[in-house]
Amino acid sequence: MENDDDDETPPLAIEINESSSTNSILQNASSSTTRDEEDGDESVGVTIITGYLGSGKSTLVNYILNAQHGMKIAVILNEFGDEIGVERAMINEGDGDGGAIVEEWVELANGCVCCTVKHSLVQALEQLIQRKDRLDHILLETTGLANPAPLASVLWLDDQLESAVRLDSIITDLIILNKIDLVSPEHSGSESLDVLEKLEKKIHDINSLARIIRSVRCEVDLSKILGCRSYDAKHLTHLESLLRDNKSLSNRALHDTSVRTLCISEWDKVDLDKVRLWLEDILWEKKNNMDVYRCKGVLNVQNSDQVHTLQAVREIYEIVPVRRWKHEEARMDKIVFIGRNLQEGLLRNTFRACLLPTE
Numbered sequence: 001m002e003n004d005d006d007d008e009t010p011p012l013a014i015e016i017n018e019s020s021s022t023n024s025i026l027q028n029a030s031s032s033t034t035r036d037e038e039d040g041d042e043s044v045g046v047t048i049i050t051g052y053l054g055s056g057k058s059t060l061v062n063y064i065l066n067a068q069h070g071m072k073i074a075v076i077l078n079e080f081g082d083e084i085g086v087e088r089a090m091i092n093e094g095d096g097d098g099g100a101i102v103e104e105w106v107e108l109a110n111g112c113v114c115c116t117v118k119h120s121l122v123q124a125l126e127q128l129i130q131r132k133d134r135l136d137h138i139l140l141e142t143t144g145l146a147n148p149a150p151l152a153s154v155l156w157l158d159d160q161l162e163s164a165v166r167l168d169s170i171i172t173d174l175i176i177l178n179k180i181d182l183v184s185p186e187h188s189g190s191e192s193l194d195v196l197e198k199l200e201k202k203i204h205d206i207n208s209l210a211r212i213i214r215s216v217r218c219e220v221d222l223s224k225i226l227g228c229r230s231y232d233a234k235h236l237t238h239l240e241s242l243l244r245d246n247k248s249l250s251n252r253a254l255h256d257t258s259v260r261t262l263c264i265s266e267w268d269k270v271d272l273d274k275v276r277l278w279l280e281d282i283l284w285e286k287k288n289n290m291d292v293y294r295c296k297g298v299l300n301v302q303n304s305d306q307v308h309t310l311q312a313v314r315e316i317y318e319i320v321p322v323r324r325w326k327h328e329e330a331r332m333d334k335i336v337f338i339g340r341n342l343q344e345g346l347l348r349n350t351f352r353a354c355l356l357p358t359e
């Protein structure tokens, strides 16, 4: 579908719950508020967090929500269809104890925010703005396959939104060079230019203005990434080029269409050891030629009252308990796969062999 078709597409329903991301710029809450007050500008900053699958977008959202800044933050998550619910279950909301108070969670379903769900995004932002007195900032975490340029155009070209929200920055413009702990020592420091320096140079060859911050688990100085005002009038040239790039891109160019997402869900508890062997067979042995780029999910584990999250990026995976299941929460296993040659029947059947018999 071409971008122009979007106007004919009816808006999709958006879920807004009462409880209330791959690289970005955040500014310290207090300095952002002070600056806004000084300017008489009460617009709410929006930070778009983009980045490839598994680069650390949710890790950054988690870090921001749990940091000591006292901001009231709304999070808009864009997940592909079946992923709905998985992403949110994996993010630990701030507890309001000095950290973020998450006022709104908005999940945009059934498509990618840069193409088919633009209307939902506009609706979601409008609804959030109506509650603006209670909000300091909005984080928009896109799917790992999205291009941020069309999002910038949504924020710029919608007249109503223009004054009430402002694009603060896109975390790809501000580059968080995350996971530097995974660069092996023999690759860093031993040569005249180490791997990270070479990588930074390559990034600057593509975008000489990009600001780069190195991090492990997205632990970054929030004053460097929130409230950046990267797109204020003085940065207009950059914005214009972003919008121009957007016009010249077809949807085909935005996404690798051969990459597919699928989700398997079950209600029974799992045997964790069996799940590990199952996963290693898929990720390490490349069972039946399946090429899994990314896998994430929640598991209902035998003899545990903790939600376990499963995360895999290529061959690296982890399964960890993150918190207790909430009383009202449906305890289930839900796993999302993103990759090529995914065989749904095979994944589903082999996963069933990890389930415990229903009590």
Ligand SMILES: Nc1nc2c(ncn2[C@@H]2O[C@H](COP(=O)(O)OP(=O)(O)OP(=O)(O)O)[C@@H](O)[C@H]2O)c(=O)[nH]1
Pocket: 022, 051, 052, 053, 054, 055, 056, 057, 058, 059, 060, 143, 144, 178, 179, 180, 181, 182, 215, 216, 217, 218, 294, 296, 311, 312, 313, 318
């Ligand atoms: N070793 C290491 N692992 C990290 C780092 N940052 C994040 N991770 C892990 O990488 C995995 C993916 O992180 P996420 O934050 O879920 O990535 P994402 O970009 O939101 O992924 P998608 O939603 O699939 O696009 C998780 O298992 C994280 O714990 C880091 O700096 N070092």
